[in-house]
Amino acid sequence: MPPHKEYISRQARFSFFKLYSLKFFFRSTGSLYMFQTKLPHVGQTIFSHMTALAQKHGALNLSQGFPDFAIAPRLIALAGFYMQKGYNQYAPMPGVAALREAISRFYTQAYDPQQEVCITHGATQAIATAISCSVSAGDEVLLFAPAYDCYAPMVQLNGGKPVFVNLSFPGYRIDWELVRSKLSPKTRMLIINTPHNPSGTLLTEEDFLQLQEITRGTNLLVLSDEVYQHIVFDGMTHRSAADFAELRKRSFVIGSFGKSLNITGWKIGYCAAPERLMREFKKAHQFMVFSVNHALQYALADYLKEADLAQLSMSYQRKRDIFLSALANSRFSPLPTKGSYFQLLDYSAITQEEDTLFAERLTQTKGVASIPLSVFYEVPQHNKVLRFCFAKNEETLKVAGDRLSVL
Ligand SMILES: Cc1ncc(COP(=O)(O)O)c(C=O)c1O
Structure with a gap:
């Protein structure tokens, strides 16, 4: 055998031996084959x-x-129209301008559509992105239970700790004194949801004023999940975190066309936030999804001009x-x-x-x-x-x- 071949085969034998012993070592310690789950309590929903x-x-x-x-036949026709028209490549990263403008009108122009609105892959992605860009390892996030199911896992995936505050029963109201007692120097964010899934209750003006008071002078952030903002009954009015000037400055306000237009399968939602927060939101958004279905965004923008x-x-x-x-x-x-x-x-x-x-x-x-x-x-x-x-x-x-x- 030529010397170099012998050398190679000796090397190969040695590497094989090394790999084999490593495999044996890891198998005995379990570390190579064990996948350390970040969500140990999550199974089938x-x-x-x-x-x-x-x-x-x-x-x-x-x-x-x-x-x-x-769903509305007009919306289907518009979706087909914009696909035929060729809007089948990537949309602009924060979303189509006309749709961002339509969203800013939901909040009586509280947000600049150029800088402060981003279209997302459903409200779920908006929630995931808002949490990912704000919550770091060791941070605590206050959640109100009963809570929609994606909040706590997203906090955990980012190394944060969900801290639960139970709503009162049977009224499902927030006890603001209890909230005060659960805040700690580690609290980074509070997640509110109005109209509320699963209870169907609404946060009142008084609730928002309490939240504004509690967060005043702090670095606390608020994620306000308002996906049912257009579904309110008995002459009640939906109040948004965006309606309260001080709160708006620290809030990610999240909505979903899945809920407002009965198109859950289209998975198109949005986040509105002041520029300072939206800048960080978009940094994460561009690497999580980059952009959202192009033709459907145009269809929605047109449809919203005529929808009641x-x-x-x-x-x-x-x-x-x-x-x-x-x-x-x-x-x-x-x-x-x-x-x-x-x-x-x-x-x-x-x-x-x-x-x-x-x-x-x-x-x-x-x-x-x-x-x-x-x-x-x-x-x-x-x-x-x-x-x-x-x-x-x-x-x-x-x-x-x-x-x-x-x-
Ligand atoms: C309270 C709440 N937030 C967020 C979502 C997710 O919305 P989307 O389907 O737009 O991701 C839902 C869906 O059921 C919900 O009920």
């Missing part, structure tokens, strides 16, 4: 579980929050009322819903079963799927409440109400 159960039993699915009716968003509240209020009147003779007690498309029902007069078991039983035996409220808490609260989504066609709501009345 209750939404997937209840949807699968609903499918298995042919149940009406009032669990997941999405509309089951057709006030009509959305009326149509959902009608659906809420159809569902409630179908339940009028049932033993469920509805909790007041002032916004969003969720109705909470207290079932304590029917059974003392835990909510997860009862929700499964209702799906299997009565053919109506819902979401147990305990899953929206860090430490499950067993208040005997289920959440029903009424973004469904009227016949579905009537049949669901009838089925739930024979209990």
